Amino acid sequence: MTMHSAPMEKTIRALLDAKKYQTLKDVLVTWEPADLAAVFEEMGEERTPLLFRLLPKETAAETFAELQPESQELLIRGFSDRELHELVNELYVDDAADLVEEMPANVVKRILAQADPQMRKEINEILRYPENSAGSIMTTEYVSLRPEMTIAEAIQRIRRTGVDKETIYTCYVTKERKLLGTVSVKDMLLAADENTRVSEIMDENVISVSTLTDQEEVAKMLSKYNFLALPVVDADGRMVGIVTFDDAMDVMVEETTEDIEKMAAIVPTEKPYLRSNAWDLFKHRIPWLMLLMVSATFTGMIITGFESALASQVVLTAFIPMLMDTGGNSGSQSSVTVIRALSLGELDFADLPRVVWKESQTALLCGLALAMICFGKIMLVDRLLLGNDGITVLTAFVVCFTMAVTVLIAKLIGCTLPMCARKLGFDPAVMASPFITTIVDALSLLVYFSIARSLLFT
Amino acid sequence: MTMHSAPMEKTIRALLDAKKYQTLKDVLVTWEPADLAAVFEEMGEERTPLLFRLLPKETAAETFAELQPESQELLIRGFSDRELHELVNELYVDDAADLVEEMPANVVKRILAQADPQMRKEINEILRYPENSAGSIMTTEYVSLRPEMTIAEAIQRIRRTGVDKETIYTCYVTKERKLLGTVSVKDMLLAADENTRVSEIMDENVISVSTLTDQEEVAKMLSKYNFLALPVVDADGRMVGIVTFDDAMDVMVEETTEDIEKMAAIVPTEKPYLRSNAWDLFKHRIPWLMLLMVSATFTGMIITGFESALASQVVLTAFIPMLMDTGGNSGSQSSVTVIRALSLGELDFADLPRVVWKESQTALLCGLALAMICFGKIMLVDRLLLGNDGITVLTAFVVCFTMAVTVLIAKLIGCTLPMCARKLGFDPAVMASPFITTIVDALSLLVYFSIARSLLFT
Numbered sequence: 001m002t003m004h005s006a007p008m009e010k011t012i013r014a015l016l017d018a019k020k021y022q023t024l025k026d027v028l029v030t031w032e033p034a035d036l037a038a039v040f041e042e043m044g045e046e047r048t049p050l051l052f053r054l055l056p057k058e059t060a061a062e063t064f065a066e067l068q069p070e071s072q073e074l075l076i077r078g079f080s081d082r083e084l085h086e087l088v089n090e091l092y093v094d095d096a097a098d099l100v101e102e103m104p105a106n107v108v109k110r111i112l113a114q115a116d117p118q119m120r121k122e123i124n125e126i127l128r129y130p131e132n133s134a135g136s137i138m139t140t141e142y143v144s145l146r147p148e149m150t151i152a153e154a155i156q157r158i159r160r161t162g163v164d165k166e167t168i169y170t171c172y173v174t175k176e177r178k179l180l181g182t183v184s185v186k187d188m189l190l191a192a193d194e195n196t197r198v199s200e201i202m203d204e205n206v207i208s209v210s211t212l213t214d215q216e217e218v219a220k221m222l223s224k225y226n227f228l229a230l231p232v233v234d235a236d237g238r239m240v241g242i243v244t245f246d247d248a249m250d251v252m253v254e255e256t257t258e259d260i261e262k263m264a265a266i267v268p269t270e271k272p273y274l275r276s277n278a279w280d281l282f283k284h285r286i287p288w289l290m291l292l293m294v295s296a297t298f299t300g301m302i303i304t305g306f307e308s309a310l311a312s313q314v315v316l317t318a319f320i321p322m323l324m325d326t327g328g329n330s331g332s333q334s335s336v337t338v339i340r341a342l343s344l345g346e347l348d349f350a351d352l353p354r355v356v357w358k359e360s361q362t363a364l365l366c367g368l369a370l371a372m373i374c375f376g377k378i379m380l381v382d383r384l385l386l387g388n389d390g391i392t393v394l395t396a397f398v399v400c401f402t403m404a405v406t407v408l409i410a411k412l413i414g415c416t417l418p419m420c421a422r423k424l425g426f427d428p429a430v431m432a433s434p435f436i437t438t439i440v441d442a443l444s445l446l447v448y449f450s451i452a453r454s455l456l457f458t
Numbered sequence: 459m460t461m462h463s464a465p466m467e468k469t470i471r472a473l474l475d476a477k478k479y480q481t482l483k484d485v486l487v488t489w490e491p492a493d494l495a496a497v498f499e500e501m502g503e504e505r506t507p508l509l510f511r512l513l514p515k516e517t518a519a520e521t522f523a524e525l526q527p528e529s530q531e532l533l534i535r536g537f538s539d540r541e542l543h544e545l546v547n548e549l550y551v552d553d554a555a556d557l558v559e560e561m562p563a564n565v566v567k568r569i570l571a572q573a574d575p576q577m578r579k580e581i582n583e584i585l586r587y588p589e590n591s592a593g594s595i596m597t598t599e600y601v602s603l604r605p606e607m608t609i610a611e612a613i614q615r616i617r618r619t620g621v622d623k624e625t626i627y628t629c630y631v632t633k634e635r636k637l638l639g640t641v642s643v644k645d646m647l648l649a650a651d652e653n654t655r656v657s658e659i660m661d662e663n664v665i666s667v668s669t670l671t672d673q674e675e676v677a678k679m680l681s682k683y684n685f686l687a688l689p690v691v692d693a694d695g696r697m698v699g700i701v702t703f704d705d706a707m708d709v710m711v712e713e714t715t716e717d718i719e720k721m722a723a724i725v726p727t728e729k730p731y732l733r734s735n736a737w738d739l740f741k742h743r744i745p746w747l748m749l750l751m752v753s754a755t756f757t758g759m760i761i762t763g764f765e766s767a768l769a770s771q772v773v774l775t776a777f778i779p780m781l782m783d784t785g786g787n788s789g790s791q792s793s794v795t796v797i798r799a800l801s802l803g804e805l806d807f808a809d810l811p812r813v814v815w816k817e818s819q820t821a822l823l824c825g826l827a828l829a830m831i832c833f834g835k836i837m838l839v840d841r842l843l844l845g846n847d848g849i850t851v852l853t854a855f856v857v858c859f860t861m862a863v864t865v866l867i868a869k870l871i872g873c874t875l876p877m878c879a880r881k882l883g884f885d886p887a888v889m890a891s892p893f894i895t896t897i898v899d900a901l902s903l904l905v906y907f908s909i910a911r912s913l914l915f916t
Contacts, residue, residue, distance in 0.1 A: 155647065266794070285820065290831060299783075303778075311769060322758060324779060333724050337739075347731060351732065377752060382758065433790070434790070441779050
C-alpha cells in the first residue's frame with residue numbers, strides 16, 4: 001500500500017491551518033522519510049519548517065537527507081544554532097558529507113561549526129576523496145569487532161554502538177585497522193555456542209574496494225554479490241568505511257541516467273528534469289547539436305559534389321531520407337546494444353572479433369530482408385500506385401543495393417566505435433545514435449552516388 | 459580486491475588435470491558464488507560437473523542459481539536423482555521457481571519429483587502469478603513472528619528457522635496470516651528488555667505490495683524506501699512472501715536494459731548479447747527497421763511532390779541531411795529526457811503543460827543559436843570557402859529559418875508523444891529517437907519546401 005501524495009497534502013494543509021499539531025504529529029509519524037520529503041517539497045517555504053519541527057529527531061534527520069538541496073538550504077537558514085546542532089549530529093556521516101558538498105560556503109561554515117568534533121573529522125575524511133569514488137560515497141559508521149571477542153561480547157558491542165550505524169548486519173573484524181574478515185549477525189545468531197570466538201566464524205575471504213574505486217564499479221559489485229555492504233580500504237590496507245546497498249542502488253540509477261543522456265547527445269546533468277530551467281536544458285543540449293550540425297557539412301559537400309548528376313535524376317533525391325534513416329536506425333541498434341553490454345560488463349574489448357562477426361551476419365540478414373521489401377515497395381507503391389514514372393527497375397535496384405550496403409556499414413561502425421572508445425578510455429555511451437548517424441549518413445550517400453554513377457549515368 | 463577470472467581459470471584447469479581435488483576444494487571455497495558461476499561457465503561440459511561436486515552443499519546451490527539456463531540444464535542432466543534431490547531442496551524457493559520456468563518439460567518433471575512436498579507446494583504457488591508481477595519474483599521463505607511473542611522468544615525462533623530464510627533481518631508479525639507489522643533484528647537487539655513483546659516494538663505502518671504489482675514498481679519502492687525487503691500480500695490481505703533488495707536490483711537492471719532497447723528500436727530480449735546468435739538479433743531488430751523504412755515513404759512522397767522545384771534549385775538538396783539530422787537529434791534529446799523522467803517517476807501526465815512550456819523555451823534558445831551558427835557556416839564555409847555560387851543570402855535564410863522551426867517542432871513532438879503514450883497506457887520508451895525522427899523528417903521537409911516555395915520560387 002504505497003501512498004499517493006496529493007490527498008495527503010490536502011489533509012496536512014487543513015490540519016496546519018486548524019493548528020491541530022498533535023494530530024499532525026500522529027499522522028506524520030506513520031510515514032516513511034521518503035514520503036515525508038516528497039510532501040514537504042510541495043508544502044512551500046512557510047509550512048515546511050513548522051512541519052519539520054513536529055517530527056521525532058531520527059525521522060527528521062532521515063527526512064532531511066531525502067530533501068532537495070534547495071529545500072535543505074531553506075530549512076537550515078531558518079534553524080537556530082541549537083536546532084542545526086541537533087540535526088547535523090543526527091545525520092549519517094555520508095548524508096552530512098553530501099550536504100556539505102551541496103551547500104553554499106556560508107551555510108557550510110555554520111554546519112561544520114555545529115558538528116561535533118568526531119563528526120567534523122569524519123565529514124572531512126569523506127570530502128577528501130575525488131567525486132564518484134568509493135571514498136566519496138562511503139560512510140564511516142560501521143560496526144567493527146576484534147577477532148578475539150566471543151559472539152556474546154560482539155553482540156554486546158553491537159547493542160552498545162549499533163544505534164548510530166548505517167548497517168549492523170555485516171560486521172567487520174579488524175586488528176590495528178587492518179580488515180581481517182567479516183561476520184554477519186545471522187551467523188552470530190545462528191551459531192551454536194555464544195562463547196565461540198569471532199575469529200572462528202568470520203569469513204576471511206573478504207571482497208573489498210579501494211577508496212578510489214569508481215562508484216559505478218562498487219555498485220556493480222554489490223549487485224553481483226548481493227551484499228548488504230562492501231568494505232572500503234585505503235592504500236595501506238586499512239579499513240576506512242563501507243558502501244551500503246541503498247547507496248549502490250542510487251548510484252546505479254544515476255549512472256544509467258547519465259549513460260542514457262549521453263546516448264541521446266545530451267551533456268549529463270544531475271538535476272531532475274522539473275528542477276532544470278530552460279537555460280539549464282539549453283546548456284546541456286546545445287553543444288552536441290552544434291557539433292553534429294556542423295559535421296553534417298560533409299554530407300552537404302557530398303551532395304553538392306553530385307549536384308549535376310542529381311539534377312538529371314531528381315528521382316534519386318526522394319530516397320535519400322529513407323536510406324539515411326534506415327542506416328541511422330541500424331547503426332543505433334548495434335551501438336546501443338553494445339554500449340549497454342559494455343556497461344553491464346558482459347563485453348570487453350577482447351570480444352571485438354566475435355561481436356563483429358555476429359553483427360556482420362545480422363547485418364546481412366537485415367540488409368537482405370530490407371532490400372527485398374524495399375524493392376517491392378518501390379515498384380508497387382512508388383511506381384505503380386503513386387505513378388512515378390521516373391522510377392525504373394534499375395533505379396529500384398540501385399536504391400536497394402545501397403540499402404543493404406548501408407545497413408552493413410552502419411552495423412559494423414555501430415558495434416566497433418563503442419568498443420574502441422572503451423579501449424581508448426573514452427565513455428562508449430557517447431558513440432551512440434546521433435554520432436553514428438552522422439558518420440553513416442555521409443558514408444551511405446557516398447555509396448548511393450557511387451553505385452548510381454556506375455549503373456545509371458554510363 | 460575483486461577477482462579476475464582468466465588466471466583463475468588457468469589455475470583450475472591445471473589442478474583438475476593434476477587431479478588435486480583437495481587443493482581445488484580449498485581454493486573454490488574461498489570464492490563467492492557469482493565468481494564461481496562465471497568461471498564454471500567458461501570451463502566446458504566435462505569439467506563443470508566435476509567442479510560442482512567439490513563445492514559445499516550451500517555454496518553449490520547458490521552457485522547453481524547464478525548459472526545460465528543452458529549450464530543448469532547440462533548439470534541437471536548429469537545429476538543422479540539423489541544429487542538433484544539435494545540441490546533442489548537446498549535452493550531458495552524463488553530460485554527454484556525460476557529454474558522450473560526456464561527448463562524444458564522433461565527436466566521440470568524430474569525437478570518437481572525430487573522436490574520435497576513443501577518445496578513443491580511453494581514453487582507452484584510462485585508459478586501461479588503472472589510474469590513480471592511481485593508474486594512471480596517473491597520468495598516464500600521469510601521469518602514470521604506472532605505479536606504476543608517476547609523478543610527472547612522471537613530470537614529463539616529466528617535461531618531455529620533462520621538458516622533457510624532469504625533474509626532474517628526484517629521479520630514479519632502476522633496473525634492468521636494477516637500482516638500486522640514488521641520488526642527488525644536491529645530493533646530487537648537494541649531493545650532494552652528482552653521480555654518486551656514483539657507487538658510493542660513492531661512498526662505497524664507497513665508498506666506492502668500486492669501479488670500483482672508490477673516488478674518494476676516493486677523495485678522502485680525498495681529503492682525509494684531503502685528497505686531490505688518488501689512484504690507481498692494477496693487480495694485478502696494475507697501475507698504470501700517477500701521481495702528482497704537483491705532481486706530488486708536485478709529487476710532494475712533488466713527493466714532499464716529493456717527501456718534502452720526499446721528506445722533504440724529493438725524488440726527487447728532477456729538473452730545476454732554474447733548468447734544471442736545472429737538469427738535472434740535479426741528477429742529482434744528487423745520489425746522496427748521494416749516499419750520505419752516503410753514509413754519513410756511519406757518523406758519520399760514529399761520530395762517527389764517538390765521534384766520540379768528541386769530540379770531548378772538543386773542546391774537546396776545539399777541541406778536536407780543537415781536539417782533532418784538536427785531535427786532528429788533535437789527531438790531525441792527531448793523524448794529521451796522525458797522517457798527517463800517518466801520511468802523514474804519524476805513526471806506524470808499532469809505535468810504536460812509545464813513540460814511543453816519548458817521545451818518550447820529550450821527549443822527557441824537552441825533553434826536561435828543553431829540558426830545563427832548555421833547562417834554563418836553556410837555563408838563562410840559553403841559559399842566562400844567551398845565556392846558554391848548557387849547559395850544566396852536568401853537560400854541561407856531559408857535553411858536557417860527552417861532549422862529553427864524544425865527544432866521547435868521536434869522538441870514539442872519529442873516531449874509530447876512519450877507523455878501521451880504513458881497516458882494511453884503504452885510504453886513511452888517506444889516513442890524515442892527512431893520513431894520521432896521519422897515524423898520529424900517528414901515535417902521538416904514540408905516546412906523546408908513551403909518556406910522555399912514562398913521565398914525562392916516567386
